[in-house]
Amino acid sequence: MEKVLNFAAYIAQEYFSEYGQQIDEMKLHKLMYFAQRESLIQTGEPLFNATFYGWKYGPILKEIRSAYKDGTFITIKPQGFIKDCSLVLKKIMNEYAEKDSWSLSRLTHGETSWKNSRIGVPEDENSDNPMRLEDIRADAERIKSRRKMLNELGLA
Numbered sequence: 001m002e003k004v005l006n007f008a009a010y011i012a013q014e015y016f017s018e019y020g021q022q023i024d025e026m027k028l029h030k031l032m033y034f035a036q037r038e039s040l041i042q043t044g045e046p047l048f049n050a051t052f053y054g055w056k057y058g059p060i061l062k063e064i065r066s067a068y069k070d071g072t073f074i075t076i077k078p079q080g081f082i083k084d085c086s087l088v089l090k091k092i093m094n095e096y097a098e099k100d101s102w103s104l105s106r107l108t109h110g111e112t113s114w115k116n117s118r119i120g121v122p123e124d125e126n127s128d129n130p131m132r133l134e135d136i137r138a139d140a141e142r143i144k145s146r147r148k149m150l151n152e153l154g155l156a
Helices: 004-019 025-043 062-069 086-096 101-108 112-117 133-152
Strands: 052-055 058-061
Touching: 004 025, 004 062, 004 086, 025 052, 025 058, 025 062, 025 086, 025 101, 025 133, 052 112, 058 062, 058 101, 058 112, 112 133
Parallel strands: none
Antiparallel strands: 052 058
């Protein structure tokens, strides 16, 4: 499994290469969520061992939040990956990177994993409720089934 901050730094680097600007923290959290879900779709395994939390604007990773907050994120230089992550990275960059952060937030609000982590939490508050990997797997299966159906209909 990849180290979460290494993968985040790689996404940030790829984003800068593609768009010529630094990725904002909110977008990075959402792309990390979609990468984790995409890895589950493609391989059945998580890409990294980290827990997402259901904050009011969508999934966040506390490791990334801390690194942004203390200013150390910008100093992280991505290293090589243990396994080939190129298909996962390509998919999330092509599908989600050009969307604005608020659009990505709205997309994550449709995920069962995020909704389940928000049970009992007021709408305008963040939460320390973790998003369960089993729920992210369920979201991945839903997307995988939708893609298969669209492919069979010749719409993908």
